[in-house]
Amino acid sequence: MFSSADLKTRALELGFNLVGITPAQPSPYLDSYFRWVEAGMQGTMGYMARPDRQDRRRDLNVILPGVQSLVVVGLDYASAAIPDDVLHDPSRGRIAAYAWGLDYHDILTPRLEALANWLQTASGQQTNHRVYVDTGPLLERSHAYQAGLGFTGKNTMLIHPRRGSTFFLGEILTDLEFDTYDSPGKATLCGTCTRCLNACPTNAFPRPNVLDARRCISYLTIEHKSSIDTALRPLMGNWVYGCDVCQDVCPFQRFASPTHEVAFYPPNLDHIAPKLVDLLALDDATFHQRYYGSPIYRIKRERLVRNACVAAGNWGHTDAVLPLKHLLSDPSPLIRTHAAWSLRQIMGDDSRDFLQAHLLHETDSPVREEIQSLLESGS
Template identity: 50%
Template sequence: MGLSERIEERARRLGFDLVGVASAHPPREHVRAYRDWVARGDHGGMAYMARPDRIARREDPSIILPGARSVVCVAVNYCPAPPPPPANDRPRGRISNYAWRQDYHDWMLPRLVELAAFIRAEVGGGVRHQAYVDTGPVLERAFAAQAGLGFIGKNTCLIHPRLGSWLFLGEVLVDVDLPRAGQTIPPRCGICTRCLQACPTGALAAPYRLDARRCISYLTIEHKGPIPPNLRPLLGEWIYGCDICQEVCPWQRFARPTAVSAFQVVSLGHAAPPLLDLMTLDEEGFRRRFQGSPILRIGRERLLRNVAVALGNVGGPQAVPALATALTDPSPLVRDHAAWALAQIGGPEAARVLDIAREREADPSVRRALVVALEEVAAR
């Protein structure tokens, strides 16, 4: 058994479904596409993506790991089985299925470190490495495609012909040449544009181009400020991430449920939690509920911002008391979005609580939001 086969065997024993090796030099077309993406401003408020030092690292991994020669790329299937069907008793939010259970960083990184130790022992000598799980300045999809783990689809996701795109990616940079056994997989989207047509916000501006400023995943996770009012109705019930452009992809018919118990859903509350329950969470309750989940990273303020938008879209009159309480939240961001949500619901009770909040509100931006909300309710 050759070295590449031994590395693959070890990776699979660690729980990874796919493994391959790429050169530590990203393909020029991917570097060019990344530069164009930044130049257009498609990265939105993720300023770190456009920092010259970060761009340089993505173009030349030897800045990260001096002497980097190879990138060991892995993927693990996280496709969960469908959750139990919801009861039509109360409004529920939608969470991207990658965040239904354990934070994947906590599952993958220790295994990548163990894989790096195996490679060091197999090669011998002082092999240096650097492991990443989507947290480092590397073009991980480009490397994964180069390593034969799949092709990049028009929805910008890595797609494997037999697994679909429900894949977590990880990389180990090493400063030795490793044999590359796998073949690259050519793009197989053909004339299909289902993902572009299905995106509610038009974030897929063209095939292979994602404008993060309109992406529901970006708006509910990475974006820290107010969600643009014109996009709020388009978010629907999504409160953390979005799966639409992957759900509609024909290649997903080959996806199979993950074998990793840490990513398997055990209750409807993980996938579609009741919105009214979330709207009442205090800081301690938020941390307790989402401990060990990727959702913990965005903090209570952003989550409740998202929940308020979802309630404005699907909550109805039963959401008015919780949103009225949210108008007294310490966070101006939460109060702003609660005012918008009440305007969408409308009715005398919504108008009453908005008027009370307007009288006491000291923050100028929130006060303006309350005035606009009252005007919208009155216009109906």
């Protein structure tokens, strides 16, 4: 058996802010998870419903034969408060705080591997392990709760009572046993609070602790690859990558402290709240240069510009008209569709002649259908 105290000391030395250890058992919330998947609330994230993934969630031995323990770590990412004039500037797109700096996978994964390798050396045994940073088949928030890292809020986030929820989670599965294990704390400390449920711009919580990803701005701007439901677009405000609303309003966030990880600090304002007109004008080369190494890079230019079109439509300012008109010639039908919607939002009936002229040479059926529907809907 290995000393849990030694493991925790090493984890903190490596820079993690939180660490807990729990026996490797399936999540007690598996049934709720399966009901959530059956209801289709994962949207187009089909991997969540894959049978092999579900088998691994039911039995962690499928991931690592002989697994005994789960080490769960947390690393703070909140880096800076946004100045009010930027926060309330609708001409800028908003980016969720976890994506302001470098990609957290690139920071957490090697550090978790270092911790796992140290564990093997320090134990003097031939051990096996797997590390995960939100990519694995684990219900990581549930395991983090079991490991004593916090409780699950009504906003479905894992919340540490003295740290809020702005920290990344990572896990090591190991076949090593520890001398002591952590116990979960209280299942909830939300009490009668409903701030997060009331504040969600898209009503993505059908009930407390249940998030319908299909309505969530984080899902819509990042995971969802195709056209965004026109009924949801006006509710998305100026978020262009993720959304922090249900965390920002949570009273436990007052305990969040700035991260000591410089990698999570934004290099400039473009990584917090870029000007929408700049996003609309992004080409592939500029996108690569600006966002390589950031989590934003994974959605590529097409989805970021699509999101910027929605935000520009919600901004409603004529400064966006010219770049949006240019985007009607973009090679991506997805971008053309959202640019047309945005022009209709901003220009109302004044967009009619322009959109009708565009229809004369638009060849993509879904784009044609959306523009025709926009023209029929009036302004």
